[in-house]
Amino acid sequence: MAGAKVKVAVRVRPFNARETSRRAKCVIRMSGNTTCITNPKMPEDATKHFTFDHSYWSHTSEEDPQFASQRRVYQEVGRQLLLQALQGYNVSVLAYGQTGAGKTYTMSGGRGPGQRGLVPQLCEDLFAHVEREGSPELSFSVEVSYLEIYCERVRDLLAPRPQGALRVREHPLLGPYVPGLARLAVTSAGEIAQLVASGDRARTVAATELNARSSRSHAVLSIVVTQRRGEPGEKVSRISLVDLAGSERADAAGTRGTRLKEGANINKSLSTLGKVIAMLADAHKRGKPEFVPYRDSVLTWLLKESLGGNSRTAMIAALSPADINYEETLSTLRYADRTRRIRCHAVVNEDPTARLVRELRGEVARLRALLSQQGLPVDPPPPAPPPPPGAPEPPEPLPALSPAEALERLQETERLVAELNESWEQKLRRTEQLRREREAQLAELGVALREDGATVGVFSPKKTPHLVNLSEDPLMPECLLYQLKDGLTRVGQTDADICLSGPLVGTPHCVFRTCPRPSGEVLVTLEPCEGAETLLDGQRVTEPVELRSGQRLVLGRIHTFRFTHPEQARRDRERCAGAAGAPWGRFGVSLSCPPLRHQELPDRDACPQSVTP
Ligand code: ADP
Ligand code: MG
Numbered sequence: 001m002a003g004a005k006v007k008v009a010v011r012v013r014p015f016n017a018r019e020t021s022r023r024a025k026c027v028i029r030m031s032g033n034t035t036c037i038t039n040p041k042m043p044e045d046a047t048k049h050f051t052f053d054h055s056y057w058s059h060t061s062e063e064d065p066q067f068a069s070q071r072r073v074y075q076e077v078g079r080q081l082l083l084q085a086l087q088g089y090n091v092s093v094l095a096y097g098q099t100g101a102g103k104t105y106t107m108s109g110g111r112g113p114g115q116r117g118l119v120p121q122l123c124e125d126l127f128a129h130v131e132r133e134g135s136p137e138l139s140f141s142v143e144v145s146y147l148e149i150y151c152e153r154v155r156d157l158l159a160p161r162p163q164g165a166l167r168v169r170e171h172p173l174l175g176p177y178v179p180g181l182a183r184l185a186v187t188s189a190g191e192i193a194q195l196v197a198s199g200d201r202a203r204t205v206a207a208t209e210l211n212a213r214s215s216r217s218h219a220v221l222s223i224v225v226t227q228r229r230g231e232p233g234e235k236v237s238r239i240s241l242v243d244l245a246g247s248e249r250a251d252a253a254g255t256r257g258t259r260l261k262e263g264a265n266i267n268k269s270l271s272t273l274g275k276v277i278a279m280l281a282d283a284h285k286r287g288k289p290e291f292v293p294y295r296d297s298v299l300t301w302l303l304k305e306s307l308g309g310n311s312r313t314a315m316i317a318a319l320s321p322a323d324i325n326y327e328e329t330l331s332t333l334r335y336a337d338r339t340r341r342i343r344c345h346a347v348v349n350e351d352p353t354a355r356l357v358r359e360l361r362g363e364v365a366r367l368r369a370l371l372s373q374q375g376l377p378v379d380p381p382p383p384a385p386p387p388p389p390g391a392p393e394p395p396e397p398l399p400a401l402s403p404a405e406a407l408e409r410l411q412e413t414e415r416l417v418a419e420l421n422e423s424w425e426q427k428l429r430r431t432e433q434l435r436r437e438r439e440a441q442l443a444e445l446g447v448a449l450r451e452d453g454a455t456v457g458v459f460s461p462k463k464t465p466h467l468v469n470l471s472e473d474p475l476m477p478e479c480l481l482y483q484l485k486d487g488l489t490r491v492g493q494t495d496a497d498i499c500l501s502g503p504l505v506g507t508p509h510c511v512f513r514t515c516p517r518p519s520g521e522v523l524v525t526l527e528p529c530e531g532a533e534t535l536l537d538g539q540r541v542t543e544p545v546e547l548r549s550g551q552r553l554v555l556g557r558i559h560t561f562r563f564t565h566p567e568q569a570r571r572d573r574e575r576c577a578g579a580a581g582a583p584w585g586r587f588g589v590s591l592s593c594p595p596l597r598h599q600e601l602p603d604r605d606a607c608p609q610s611v612t613p
Contacts, residue, residue: 006342007314009054009077010035010333011068012321013102014061024322027329030055030066037330040323050333052340058102059321062114070109074121077314081239082122084312085225086129088235088348092242092306093118096335097318098328099215099246106316107243108196118316119196119221119241123189126225141424143224144192145183146199149298150217152268157199157219158182160437168301169412175309176294176301179412182434183224183419185427196221198438215246216267218299235348240306244299245270247335248328269299273307274335276300280308281341310347315339360417367401367410374403465514465524465568467498467553467561482561484512484524491555492529505556506532513544524565526553533557 012028012035029036029047035055038047054076056068081091095103109117130140146157153165159182170176186192199219223239245267272293279292294304305311317336319329401409422430467482482489482498490496492508500509509532513525527544528534534541535554549565549572 004312004343006339007053007077007080007312008317008336008340009056009073009314010050010052010317010319010336011056011073011102011106012059012319013105014059015321016100019322019324024324026059026321027323027326028059028319028321030057035319035333037326037333039330040326048330048333050337052336070106070115070117070121073106073316074118077316078118078122079125081312081314082125082129085237085239086126086227088227088237090238090240090305090311092240092303092311092313094242094244094303094306094313094315095318096244096247096315096339097332098248098320098325101318101320101325101329101332103243103316103318106318107241120189120193122239122241123192123223126223127189137229139228141226141228141427142186142192143183143226143427144186144195145181145222145224146196147178147181147220148217149220149269149302152298154178154181154298154302156181158184158195158434158438160434168298170295170301171412171416176304178302179415184431184434185424186431187428192223218245218269219243220302234354238305240303240311242303242306244273247332269297272297272300273303276307277335277339277342280343281338283308283343308342308345310345313342357417357420360413360420364410364413364417367406367413370401370406371403371410374406463567465522465547465549465563465565468564470552470560470562471558484514486514486516488513500555500559502559503557504533505559508532509555510534512547521571522565522567524563 012030015024015026025040027038027040029038033051033053033055035050035052036047037050039045056073057064057066058068058073060067062069077093081093085091093107095107097103105115105117107117107119109115109120126142130142134140144158147166148155148157154168156163156166156178166178166180168176169179184195186195199221219242221241223241225237225239227235247270275296276292276294279290283290292308294300294307300307306313315336317332317339319332465484467484469481485497489498489512490508491498491500491505491510491512493499493501493505494507496508506529508529510529511527513527514522515525516522524547525544526534526536526541526547528541533554533556536545536547537551547563547565549563549569551563553561553563555561
């Protein structure tokens with residue numbers, strides 16, 4: 001079978017304010033499906049022409065009859081894929097292009113009317129379909145996961161609490177997947193929007209260099225739709241919506257040698273994507289199947305099915321119109337042109353869960369047998385359900401596995417079986433639980449949210465020790481509030497967790513060490529670096545000192561902070577209230593209790609009796 005080609009659309013955005021103010025020239029023209037680009041430095045050179053499935057002219061506004069709106073892009077690219085997903089195919093949309101070219105605008109959209117992007121429109125259409133077609137005979141369930149790939153590390157954007165990078169695994173039956181990635185049950189487009197908003201916040205909360213990070217990371221939103229019409233009669237499809245990292249410095253065509261090298265380091269995933277696309281694009285020329293290096297990067301590994309495999313795929317390449325971006329835009333057009341030649345081989349996923357559960361159970365049995373042969377104690381296998389009549393039992397030989405590997409794979413496979421067997425009600429309950437945990441976590445980080453997930457403000461954390469910036473200079477670029485994380489928080493001019501500029505700030509300047517004691521109390525110590533000017537309640541600090549909530553810190557000449565340790569303040573209040581037998585606590589004892597040595601802390605009686613409010 002020849003397979004369906006990847007659908008490729010290009011889209012050119014309006015000039016931004018900077019381009020307009022600099023009187024940038026538009027180097028792109030479009031006519032029908034064709035896009036032309038002219039080299040601004042050599043206009044006499046031949047204009048280059050490219051033909052795509054769609055060339056979207058969004059450089060002007062609604063009044064222009066040629067103008068391509070968000071609605072049109074969705075109708076022609078997104079809606080088609082949604083319909084295919086509802087037939088049971090895997091589908092994916094990749095937004096490609098240089099930073100600032102309009103990838104996020106096309107996928108997520110802007111805030112104004114008519115600016116909603118492809119993703120929210122697709123979600124709404126999906127649930128409208130569910131509403132229309134769902135019945136006692138035909139049930140739909142929708143689950144969502146959202147991850148980010150940054151510097152080849154996968155981060156779960158929907159995890160209830162911050163966690164380390166996740167690994168990508170290849171399961172012999174499932175293909176590449178991320179063990180432990182949260183997959184949340186949803187019942188409306190609004191819920192997906194909320195999850196995405198909270199995931200995006202997780203992205204920005206963690207970012208130190210906000211723009212640098214979001215332009216260098218890939219965001220992959222997966223929506224898994226399961227339709228059940230009795231037994232058998234199940235269709236599962238995965239909709240992958242990918243907002244790729246900025247393509248600058250990752251031109252895999254290799255037209256610019258040094259830039260390619262640099263790009264490969266900064267963003268291995270994007271350069272491998274280019275390589276994979278080039279190989280897939282030329283695959284039909286060579287006639288014989290060739291090794292495609294999917295596993296060379298996390299992104300291509302995870303998108304293996306979307307690129308050359310079991311998926312219907314579209315790419316939207318975002319273009320900048322401005323003459324100064326000519327080189328990047330030309331390279332985006334070439335990339336998009338190569339992508340057009342890829343063919344995918346999509347098949348409808350009929351009854352995958354039942355088959356998968358059967359096959360995974362088979363694997364559990366084989367792994368258990370292998371482990372008990374090797375003398376490792378394993379629980380007796382659960383009684384296997386009889387295979388349905390006529391179902392071929394795949395005799396999958398196990399590769400040579402060490403006992404540790406076999407045990408790990410057994411645990412993983414058992415978890416997968418349990419996940420697949422989970423009922424819809426259980427999934428909804430788990431999702432609700434995760435949502436609450438995540439909100440508590442964000443609240444703890446000091447971020448307040450509206451119902452729709454938009455951030456409404458930042459307030460002091462309830463537990464985490466932090467520094468409140470008391471400096472009055474409104475022009476100072478520093479934050480109002482810095483959290484002191486577990487372990488070390490380094491302060492300095494550069495290369496620090498808290499970067500401060502200005503006179504007498506050293507590199508490094510000081511370190512905050514946060515460590516929990518067995519009692520559960522958290523101690524924060526300030527360790528000044530040699531020669532750096534640090535004052536605590538007006539006294540110069542030259543050696544490590546334990547901090548008490550409410551103390552004032554001056555770092556360098558101009559940075560003044562109040563150290564706040566909410567838990568410690570609360571404990572002190574309770575201790576003092578208990579000791580004095582009076583409700584002094586509510587007046588804020590952290591100001592009136594003299595600093596204590598931490599050895600004395602757990603002891604209630606150590607608090608002075610003569611506290612006055
Ligand atoms: P990217 O995600 O590729 O880095 P963005 O989508 O953030 O780029 O777009 C950069 C800026 O251009 C944003 O302010 C966005 O609102 C604007 N923009 C991008 N594409 C369009 C468009 N088609 N119409 C109007 N504004 C756009
Ligand atoms: Mg973006």
